[in-house]
Amino acid sequence: MTATADAEAAANELKPLAEYLGSVLRRLRPLPPLDLDLTQAHGNTLATDVLAPHPYPAFDQAAIDGYAARWEDLGGAGRVGSHPSFGRVEGGPRPVRLNVVGDLGASSWRPVRLSPGTCFSVAAGAPLPIGADVVVPVHWTDQGMAAVEILHAPKRGSGVRRAGEEVGVGQVLAPKGAYVTPAMVATFAASGIGHVVVRPSPRVVVVATGDELVDVGRPSQPGQVVDANSHALTAAAVEAGALAYRIGICDDDPEGLRGLLEDQTLRADLIITTGGTGTGPGDMLRRVLSRRDPGRGVVEFTDVALCPGSTLGFGTVGGEEVPVICLPGEPGAALIGFEVLAHPVIQLLAGAEPVFRPSVKAHLLETISSPGGLREFRPAFVTERRGGGHTVQPLAGGPYTLSGLAEANGLLVLGERVTTAAAGSTVDVLLLDRRR
Template identity: 95%
Template sequence: MTATADAEAAANELMPLAEYLGSVLRRLRALPSLDLDLTQAHGNTLAGDVLAPHPYPAFDQAAIDGYAARWEDLASAGRVGSHPSFGKHEGGPRPVRLNVVGDLGAASWRPVRLTPGTCFSVAAGAPLPIGADVVVPVHWTDQAMAAVEILHAPKRGSGVRRAGEELAAGQVLAGAGTYVTPAMVATFAAAGIGHVMVRPSPRVVVVATGDELVDVGRPSQPGQVVDANSHALTAAAVEAGALAYRIGICDDDPEGLRGLLEDQTLRADLIITTGGTGTGPGDMLRRVLSRRDPGRGVVEFTDVALCPGATLGFGTVGGEEVPVVCLPGEPGAALIGFEVLARPVIQLLAGNEPVFRHSVKAHLLETVSSPGGLREFRPAHVAERRGGGYTVQPLAGGPYTLSGLAEANGLLVLGERVTTAAAGSTVDVLLLDRRR
């Protein structure tokens, strides 16, 4: 049997990635909803539809600074676009003179009524006098105080905002599953909403395991490996919308490892570990978490048809049965594992839809090879074409995935049956937009 045939035979024993993700995500549910003050709601996902309890604007109001008047009193004023001179009306359209009977600001609250031949000086946001149906801009007048001359007649309703014109009472402002943006917060507040029901941002704890790990600030050397993963995965969890906490490094001590993870169940909705997913002599995490202890949870480690990083772990820890995702220790494989498994788990817990990143079809600029039987995720640079569509330039993959990811804004996806993708072919690309 050739080496290629051996590799394909080994790959056939792996679980397809789609099947594995389905089996994991079906076990999870979105976190229970919370009633949050509006100022805390931004960045969360709505747990239900939000309806406007009141109209917006709440009352008829002036949309601009000017003079609130009856349109009938202005009909004979000069048309828009004419430019009569003040005090010189012979041979040209004449202005309309109205008595200014008061001033109204945004804080005015007493109802007032217009009578024929009168107007009110109003500020933007001021309540509209009863009977007024137009606000004349200041620059269309002589800006007098007692009696104002109006040079042009606006259209009926110009400069006026009617109650409920923008938002009607009972209108759906945002549906369940919507991500709360700053503009949405403003809309809720304007409609009189002070609290909303949301799915909370998942609390994610990140732990790196391994006796060989040392903290950042020094180079790796034989017997020591700098812990890049816990920093990177914490940042990735924050980018995915989680409240992430880096615990740091845990040695390969079975009791210490189990105790540390169980302690974190009190503060976490999800635990992410990195390292120790293999079957080597130093892979203590797999041996500890795959042990079936009543009341302490269990993690199943699965060999998945994924490149890079074939082994992923998922299960629960502690009596609270907090979900745990176990990722490989190699940094590039850990970040790819986060993208394909941990990030969708975070999105599901947060109640977000869809849970996967947006994908596009792209024109491949360079021929690439891929291991048969594995679904490969390769760093890539995606660009929009001037005439529409996308192009994708592969970046460093395989043992150089980490450096490739630092430059990438997308992930080129090559399926299990793909061994070569030719330049000019159409391929799938996940967009890493660096935002939620």
């Protein structure tokens, strides 16, 4: 049997990535909903559709500073644009003179009515007088106080905001599963909403395992590996919308490892570990968590058709059966594993829709090869083309995936049957967040 045939045979024994993801996500449910004060809702996802209980604006109001008037009373004034300088032109249309019968500010509340030939001086946000259907900008007038000369007539309805013009009663302000943004908070508040029902942000605990690990701030030495993973995965969990806690390094002590993870179930909705997923003599995590102990949960480790990294673990820990995800120890593979598995799990727990990152089709800028039988996720830089469409530049992959990820804004996805992708071909690219 040739080396290629051996590789294909080995790949055929791996579980397809889509099948594996489906089996994991079907076991999970979003976290129970919470009724939160509006000031605490940002960053969570909505558990229900949010409907407007009141119109916005709540009443007819002035949209600008100016003079609220009846449009019929302005018929003799020059039309908009007839005099670009907005000044008097000899022989041109004469201004319209109206009596100013009062001033209205945003805090005014008594209803007032216009009579023919009169107007009110109004501030933006002030209630509109009954009968008014236009607000003339201040700079289109002589800014009179007892009486005002209007040099040009706006269109009917100009400068006016009608009740419910932006949001009507019963209108869906945001759908279930939407991420609560600052602008959304403002819309809710303006519509009279003080509380919303949300899925809470998942609490994620990150643990790095291995006797060889040392903390950051020093270079690796023979027999030592700097723990980059727990820092990176904690940051990735925060970016995914979680409340993330880095526990740090746990040695390969079976009882200490099991005890640490079970202690974390009291404050975690999801536990992410890194390292120890293989079958080597030092891979204690796999031996400990795959042991079936009643009431303590069990993790199943699966060889997945994924590159980089292939073995992923998923199951539960402790009597509370808190989900746990086990990622490889190699930093690049750990981050790819997070994007493939942990990111959608966090989104699902948070009730977000959709759970996967957005993707685009892009034209490949250079020819690349890919291992057959594996779905490869390669760091890439995506650029939107002028006139539409995208191009993608592959970045360092394979053993250099970590350095490639540091400058990537996307992940180029090459399917199991792809061994070579030619320059100019169309490929799928998963878009990563670019928060600068």
